[in-house]
Amino acid sequence: MKLIRTVTLPALLAALSLPALAVKVGVITAATGPGASLGIPYKNTFAALPATLGGEPVSYIILDDATDPANAARLARKLVSEEQVDLIIGSGNVPTASAISFVASETKTPQIALSPLTGEPAKNPWVYSVSLPTTLQVGALAEHFAAAGGKQMGYIGFSDGWGDQAYGALMEHAAKRGFQVTTNERFARLDTSVNSQVLKVIGSKPEAVMLGVSGTPGALPHTALVERGFKGKIYHTAAIVNPDFLRIGGKAVEGALVAAGPVIVAEQLPESNPVKKQGLEFTKAYEAKYGAGSRNSFAAYSWDAYLIADRAVAAARRKAKSGTPEFRQALRDALEQTSELAGAQGVYTMSPTDHAGSDKRSVVLLRITNGAWMLNK
Template sequence: MKAKNLAALCTVVALFSSQAALADINVGVSLSSTGPGAALGIPEKNAIPFLPALVAGEKINYIVLDDATDPSAATKNARKLVSEQKVDLLLGSSVTPASLAIAEVAVESRTPQISAAPINLPPEKNVWVFRTPQHNNVMAGAVVGDMKSKGVKTLGFIGYSDAYGEDWLVAMKPLLKSAGIKFTTIERFNRTDTSVSGQVLKIIASRPDAVLVVASGSPAALPQTAFKERGFKGVIYQTHAAANPAFLKVAGAAAEGTIMPIGPVVVVDQITDSHPSKVLGMQFVEDYESMYGAGSFSSFAGHVFDAGQLIEAAALVALESARPGTPEFRKALRDALENNKSVVGVHGVFNMTAEDHFGMDDRGRVLIQVENGGYKLLPM
């Protein structure tokens, strides 16, 4: 009898303690903090301490894993987080291929996912997946708008031979068509290439008015310097992935005059005070740089920070109808994410809808020009 009581007591205690653990909201994070995507993954991982730790009295736990920019490692991480840690939400990854891999697990396990890479998915898989970066269309729109105002008629294209380069090409084509701008030639290169002379020569020989380079961080400097060395006189456009300190350092003087679209947080001290992201952005950049050193901020950290804003807003709603750790809560969290309206992040304002799981509008981007080794905000 006594033993039975003890067993009952133990069971109750065990139940309660596991209940306490279950009540926390668990967020499984998989980022590319090593491997080729490390330039994105490291600042993103650095942003984790700034994510909300408490929402409506419930603790949020972040379980952070590294996927080494490898889609199969990302899949493994996502499976582990879903089956062993019973996470309520998956956050990641940094680059498109790894994020696509996580999306597979998110859809299969019916777990909401927030990706820090702007991935494109067919509608039936899109249901569980949300993104914090601007859709490439938003960024491409700004670039094409600027080309139009400068009277550009022909454009040379050199981009990564991967999903990022392809996405940009797909986003640019209809926009250019409606603006009456033609591609002269479309060239590809790889992140680790040591020379792009061949591609650059071919583009220059096709005599375009302007050139678009689709690459990220310091690899984007290779075509940039090659164009300058070969005496290209037209405007060079880069994409938002290139806007980091490493690009400016490696390209040096060759970067001067380059135009790129970017989230407002990168030039947060130059945007108008009326911009919704101004206050939050200033605060975040200041906090980040006081922790990791002046000049260490990179726009990628902002994408993970914005994911925190989305989670906080959605969790408030979802907690009203379900307990964390249950399939009901994951469903409620997904629904709440999809109904997130006017959530202010450092990169802009999110208004999610059933069709649009990016949620960013024109407030999510500005155009900047490289001037004296820094960025200058361009009026739009």
């Protein structure tokens, strides 16, 4: 005998009126520790975003990893096991983002890193990076140095994964451009002196120095170089583009050349630049929340992570319900199909072999002029 269920009209209406299941996004950044000058802006963006993601209600669970890779991994596991998040966004430093990536891979949870990760997608297909790839940043600096006839460049960087990554990219581009890297000096993020490293770099007689640093600790070797009388060019990556670096570095960092995403000079970009529109939209939304002049590069990467996730969630929800392994798989697949998405910091196209997706349209060369970021012309 077949059992036939009947549904009354009031019950049907009640079911239809139930709120949609929210997409859960775990956000891990460094609100404390040496990476806080980056992590706080990354975090702040989520309070300025719409209340939906891909047309679904969204819940952001925001945690502080204190710039500690072990803590970042622990928090990622907590988000997956206790909160059953559909997506992890973070973290804002290479060592912490890398630690999260192992958890993402193991638990099959999509991750959008806010710092550049160089892992091979074939080995870890669950991890994407929205930040400007290190090789593009350093390539722009190397091109500028070589075009001016430079032959010898010194290097000082953090004694961690970010320092290694920046140095590796510099060596790669030095070989391509035909100049020599004279030093490979390192220091810890919490060090208060780099005098010995700076003296070794100056002693190698380079025409320029590149610093593989980030945030406010990045001002330390720069000011030390200037104080010791170094007169050559000093190059930086996008990892120092925040107001605290300018405040701490002061006059010592004037004239520094920085390869960065374009949002910080959105108004200075030509109308033909594909990222100008989103750059200005991000600036309007962020400054409406945090005040005039609060715009920064790191917050803009969170904005771009949102834009990428928004499109991917819209595609994934047509295949599965949030909160399920099927949804996470569909979301991962949709992220990989991102194509020509213009954000505030670049144009993103992902593929099975490229989970960063940025190209040369995502990098500009800045010069610090009168305590401000200016497009180098």
